[in-house]
Amino acid sequence: MKLIQAQGLPAPAGHYSQAVEANGMVYLSGVLPQQGVVDPNVDTFQDQCESVFGQCEKILAAAGCEFSDVVQCTVYIVGIAHWPEFNATYARVFGAHKPARAVVPVPELHFGYSVEVQMVAARPSA
Template sequence: MSFVLPSLTINARRIVHPTLLLRSSMSTGNLHVVSTPEAPAAIGPYSQAIKAGGFIFVSGCIPLVPSSMEVVKGGIKEQTAQALANLRAIVTASGSEIDRVAKTTVFLQSMNDFADMNEVYAGFFGSHKPARSAVEVARLPRDVLVEVECIVLAP
């Protein structure tokens, strides 16, 4: 029995589905932890990001101010801006850049906040438009309004 997972082509290079790469990297011990004081420390048993198989998997970023570990004051716009600033700090610490983000997932406490989140998100990414999913969830850590995770091409 055999099966084929989808792959994608970027800059004429074939890249295998990230799930296979992660499994492959785990089996050979090629996982590299990314950590930076420029983003909030993990508030659980996870890493800020992991480099594996040509990708960087950035854990969900919530709108904590790194220096205080407190939720940024304000509504969805301020929280989205802080979550994305934290994401940028981790991507930069990994040696990559925001324009190499391939996919984001945005978790919203309420889809009523989608338009305001989207306005801040669009300004953050500018002309770069990574693939994105946005989902409403029942609750987020620290009762924040938004959380953003991403998959980035490693340099």
């Protein structure tokens, strides 16, 4: 198992890695909006989504992947009302690529954020 840490992003505060690679698959831990950059009390849901996908892009790149390599995505959103806005952002980010996905409405997320994204990607052959 190879640990993945994207440059320019803070190391996880807990006992986990940003991502790990095992047998050609890259597993991203749940990604929240970047603390200290996005404030859940001030920034919009859209700002939070942009922060999460920006971080995911950097973590995927650190593993030699991009969004087109993602095979599965699990999303946690606070409140079902955010679903349409999230879906539009997700469609823009992934374009024609359509990985397997689950969107799970939850009552709350850590630090008061409204979105968390977890991904699995297949590392392209060298």
